[in-house]
Amino acid sequence: MTRPTGAADVTGIPEFRLVKSYPGKHLLIRVLVVLTLTLGTWYVGWRWLFSVNWANWWIAVPLVVAETYALVDAYLFGLTMWRVKERGEPPLPPPDATVDVFVCTYNEPVELVLATARAAKRIEFPHETWILDDGDRPDMRAAAAEHGIGYITRSDDWTDRPRHAKAGNLNNALFQTQGEYMLILDADQVPDPRILDRTLGWFEDPKVALVQTPQFFVNVTESDPLGSQAPLFYGPIQQGKDGWNAAFFCGSNAVLRREALMQLGIVGYVKATEEAVRDALATAARLMSRVVREARRTSDPSLGTLAAVETAVREARQRLSAGAPVADVTYAFQQRVDAAARSMVAKDMRAIEDDLKAIEELGVDIDAELGVVVVDEDALDRLAERDWSPLGAIESVRELVKAVDVDRDDEAQPMMPLATVSVTEDMATCMRLHTLGWKSVYHHEQLAHGLAPEDLRTMLQQRLRWAQGTIQVMLRENPLVQKGLTLGQRLMYFATMWSYLSGFAAVVFIAAPVIYLCFGILPVKAFGLEFLIHFVPFMVANQLLFFVVGYGVKTWRGQQYSMALFPLWIRACWTAAANVFLGRPLGFVVTPKTRQARQPFPWRLIIPQTVAVAVLVLATLIGVLRLWTGASQAPIGTFVNVLWVAYDLLILSVIFRAAAFRAPDDDVETDPAHDDAPTNARQEQA
Amino acid sequence: MEIDTSDVRGKVAVVRLDGRLNMVAAPRLKGAIEDLVDHGGTHVVVDLTAVTFMDSSGLGALIAALKKARQAQGDLRIAGVNEQVATVLKLTNLDRVLRPFESVEAAADGW
Numbered sequence: 001m002t003r004p005t006g007a008a009d010v011t012g013i014p015e016f017r018l019v020k021s022y023p024g025k026h027l028l029i030r031v032l033v034v035l036t037l038t039l040g041t042w043y044v045g046w047r048w049l050f051s052v053n054w055a056n057w058w059i060a061v062p063l064v065v066a067e068t069y070a071l072v073d074a075y076l077f078g079l080t081m082w083r084v085k086e087r088g089e090p091p092l093p094p095p096d097a098t099v100d101v102f103v104c105t106y107n108e109p110v111e112l113v114l115a116t117a118r119a120a121k122r123i124e125f126p127h128e129t130w131i132l133d134d135g136d137r138p139d140m141r142a143a144a145a146e147h148g149i150g151y152i153t154r155s156d157d158w159t160d161r162p163r164h165a166k167a168g169n170l171n172n173a174l175f176q177t178q179g180e181y182m183l184i185l186d187a188d189q190v191p192d193p194r195i196l197d198r199t200l201g202w203f204e205d206p207k208v209a210l211v212q213t214p215q216f217f218v219n220v221t222e223s224d225p226l227g228s229q230a231p232l233f234y235g236p237i238q239q240g241k242d243g244w245n246a247a248f249f250c251g252s253n254a255v256l257r258r259e260a261l262m263q264l265g266i267v268g269y270v271k272a273t274e275e276a277v278r279d280a281l282a283t284a285a286r287l288m289s290r291v292v293r294e295a296r297r298t299s300d301p302s303l304g305t306l307a308a309v310e311t312a313v314r315e316a317r318q319r320l321s322a323g324a325p326v327a328d329v330t331y332a333f334q335q336r337v338d339a340a341a342r343s344m345v346a347k348d349m350r351a352i353e354d355d356l357k358a359i360e361e362l363g364v365d366i367d368a369e370l371g372v373v374v375v376d377e378d379a380l381d382r383l384a385e386r387d388w389s390p391l392g393a394i395e396s397v398r399e400l401v402k403a404v405d406v407d408r409d410d411e412a413q414p415m416m417p418l419a420t421v422s423v424t425e426d427m428a429t430c431m432r433l434h435t436l437g438w439k440s441v442y443h444h445e446q447l448a449h450g451l452a453p454e455d456l457r458t459m460l461q462q463r464l465r466w467a468q469g470t471i472q473v474m475l476r477e478n479p480l481v482q483k484g485l486t487l488g489q490r491l492m493y494f495a496t497m498w499s500y501l502s503g504f505a506a507v508v509f510i511a512a513p514v515i516y517l518c519f520g521i522l523p524v525k526a527f528g529l530e531f532l533i534h535f536v537p538f539m540v541a542n543q544l545l546f547f548v549v550g551y552g553v554k555t556w557r558g559q560q561y562s563m564a565l566f567p568l569w570i571r572a573c574w575t576a577a578a579n580v581f582l583g584r585p586l587g588f589v590v591t592p593k594t595r596q597a598r599q600p601f602p603w604r605l606i607i608p609q610t611v612a613v614a615v616l617v618l619a620t621l622i623g624v625l626r627l628w629t630g631a632s633q634a635p636i637g638t639f640v641n642v643l644w645v646a647y648d649l650l651i652l653s654v655i656f657r658a659a660a661f662r663a664p665d666d667d668v669e670t671d672p673a674h675d676d677a678p679t680n681a682r683q684e685q686a
Numbered sequence: 687m688e689i690d691t692s693d694v695r696g697k698v699a700v701v702r703l704d705g706r707l708n709m710v711a712a713p714r715l716k717g718a719i720e721d722l723v724d725h726g727g728t729h730v731v732v733d734l735t736a737v738t739f740m741d742s743s744g745l746g747a748l749i750a751a752l753k754k755a756r757q758a759q760g761d762l763r764i765a766g767v768n769e770q771v772a773t774v775l776k777l778t779n780l781d782r783v784l785r786p787f788e789s790v791e792a793a794a795d796g797w
Binding site for chain 1: 712743749777779783784
C-alpha cells in the first residue's frame with residue numbers, strides 16, 4: 001500500500017512514494033469487508049424485523065432508515081475496497097508523444113500563476129506550456145510573454161455566449177493546440193519536473209483516456225483543521241475505483257488523451273444537435289398549424305405559402321424520425337422556408353417588427369450559472385401560442401431551427417469536449433469517457449503540490465460547489481442507468497453521490513438520542529444488552545476495516561466532516577435538485593478574493609452546528625436528571641444514549657476548531673478557491 | 687496531409703484531401719475551408735477519397751467548417767468516405783448529422 005512516508009524531499013515537502021503494501025493486506029481487507037457487511041446486515045435486519053418501536057414511528061422510522069443508509073454506504077465502501085489496485089511503477093513514456101501543459105487561471109494573482117507555469121515549463125518530458133487565462137488580463141499576458149510561456153484566452157466566438165467556466169476555458173484551448181496529451185493544472189498546483197515521465201507510460205494501453213495523480217496541499221498544518229487533505233480519497237478510494245476501471249478525474253494534476261476528449265465532444269455534439277432540432281421542429285409544427293388554421297379562417301391570401309411551410313416542417317420531422325442525417329434535413333428545410341419567405345411581401349411592417357421582437361425571445365435560453373443552453377419549454381409554448389403575422393410566423397420558424405441547427409449558433413464552438421452539464425465538469429466528463437469505453441488510471445504518486453483554502457468560509461464554499469456539482473450529475477445523468485458503463489462503474493459513481501446524502505442521516509443521528517434523553521421516547525424497542533449485542537460487533541468491525549484501509553493516513557478528519565458539515569450537504573442536495581428540476585439558480589456565495597486579516601469568530605457560518613451542540617449538551621443534563629429523579633428507570637438506555645451524544649459531540653467539535661483556525665502565515669494572500677477553477681479535489685466522505 | 691482547394695466553381699468549392707487527417711492537420715483544414723468560404727466558396731464538398739486515416743480531431747475540423755459554411759448561408763458535405771473514415775463516423779454517431787456521399791458530383795447535387 002502506498003502511503004505518505006513522512007519523508008521530506010529537497011523542498012521540504014512531505015512526499016508520497018510508491019511503496020508496496022505488506023503481503024496479505026488485500027486478503028485482510030477482504031476478510032474485514034465480508035465481516036463488516038455480514039454483521040451490518042445482521043444488525044440492520046434485526047433492527048427492521050424485531051426492534052423498530054412502531055408506536056413511536058415518527059422517530060423510529062427515520063432512525064432505521066438512516067441506519068439503512070449507513071449500511072448501504074458501508075456496502076459501497078466495501079465494494080470499493082474489494083478491488084484496491086496498487087499499480088506500482090509506471091511503464092516508460094512513449095518517446096514521441098506530444099504534450100500540452102495547461103495552467104488554468106481566472107483571477108489568481110499573476111505571481112502565483114507564473115510560479116506554477118514556470119514550474120510547468122521545467123517539466124522534463126518535451127512539451128509546450130500554456131497559461132489559459134480566463135480573466136484575459138494584460139499583465140498576465142505580458143508575464144507569459146516575458147517567460148516564453150504560451151498564452152491562450154477565449155476567442156471572439158465566445159463573446160455574448162455561455163462561457164461554461166473552467167470547462168469552457170479548457171474547451172477553448174483544445175481547439176488552439178495540437179498535442180496528443182494534455183496535462184491539466186489548476187493555477188496553484190505546482191508540478192514536479194517528472195510528472196509527465198511518471199504518467200505518460202500508462203497511455204501505452206490505447207484505451208486509456210486519463211491518468212489522475214493525487215492532490216496534496218502544502219499550506220496545511222499537521223492537524224489539518226479544515227480537512228483539506230483527502231488521504232482516504234487520494235489513496236484507497238481512488239485505488240479501489242481504479243480496480244473497477246472507474247478512477248475519477250478530479251480536474252487538476254491529470255493527463256488526458258486528446259483523441260478521447262475530441263470523441264466525447266463529437267458524440268455530445270451529435271446528441272445535443274439531434275435533440276434540439278427535434279424539439280425546435282416540434283414547436284415549429286405547433287406554431288404553423290395554428291397560423292395556418294387562422295389564415296384559413298380569415299381567407300388570408302398568404303394561406304398557400306403558409307401551408308407550404310407547414311408541409312416543410314412536417315416532412316422535416318418525418319425525415320428526421322426516419323433516420324435521415326440532421327444536416328441534410330435542416331439544410332433542405334431552411335432552403336424551402338427561405339423560398340417561401342421570399343415569395344411573400346411584407347404588408348404590415350409594424351406587425352412584423354413585433355414578431356421579430358418575439359423571435360429574439362426564443363425559447364432557447366442560457367442558464368445563468370452553468371452557462372448551459374437550455375431549451376425553455378414554457379417559452380417555446382408561448383411562442384407557439386402567439387398570434388403571428390404570416391411572414392412573422394415563417395421568420396420565427398426559420399430562426400427557431402437556425403438557433404439549434406448543426407452549426408450550433410447558440411454556442412461559441414459547436415463542440416464542447418469537456419462536459420458542461422454541471423458546475424464540476426470533471427466527474428461528468430469522466431463518466432462520459434467511461435460510457436464510451438475508455439479507461440482511466442489512478443497513479444498514486446504525489447507529482448504536484450498546491451494550496452488549500454485557509455479559512456472556514458472559503459472551505460465551505462468549495463465543498464458546497466463540489467457537492468452541488470456531484471448531485472447535479474446524479475440527477476441529470478444518473479450513473480445507475482447510463483448505457484455503456486459496467487455494473488462496477490455504475491456503483492463506483494453512485495457511491496460518491498450516495499455519500500453526499502449523509503446530511504439527512506446526520507440530523508436523525510443527532511435528534512434520536514436527544515429525544516430519548518429528554519422525553520424517554522424510544523425509537524428502538526431495546527436499548528439494553530440485546531441492542532449492544534447486535535450493534536457493537538458491527539461498529540467494531542467497521543472501525544477495524546477503516547483502521548486497516550487507512551493505516552498510516554489520517555482518516556478521522558474525513559469521518560468528522562462527513563457528518564459535521566450536515567447543513568452544507570443538505571443545502572447542496574436541495575439547491576441542486578431545485579436547479580435541475582425547477583431551473584432555480586444554485587445560489588451565489590460571494591467569495592472574498594483574498595483572505596481577510598484577523599476576522600472575528602465566524603459564528604454565522606456554523607449556526608446549525610452550534611444549535612446542535614447546545615441541544616445535545618442540554619439533553620445529556622436532562623437525561624441524567626431524569627435518571628436521578630427517577631423519571632427514567634433505564635440506566636443502560638441512558639448510558640448508551642449519553643455515549644451516543646458524546647460521539648456526536650466529538651464529531652461536531654471539528655467545525656469549531658475549523659472556525660477558530662487562523663492560517664499561520666499572514667503573508668499569503670492567495671485564495672485558490674474561486675467560483676471558476678477551484679482545486680477540484682473531490683473529497684469523499686467514506 | 688495535402689489540402690487542395692483549387693477546384694472552385696462559383697459558390698461550389700471542392701476540397702481534396704490526401705493523407706492523414708489527424709490532430710496536426712485538423713487546424714490547417716479548418717483554416718483552409720474558412721478561407722474558401724470567406725472568398726465566396728460557401729458550398730463546400732470535402733473529398734475524402736485519398737484520406738488514409740482520420741481521427742476525432744479531423745471530424746472536429748469538419749464540424750467547425752460546417753458551422754462556418756452554414757453561417758455564410760452555405761453548406762458542407764463529405765464525399766468518398768472509405769472504410770476507416772466510415773468506422774470513425776459510425777463510432778461517434780456523426781453519420782447521424784453528416785451524410786457521406788458516394789462522389790463529389792452526388793454531394794454537390796441539389797445546391
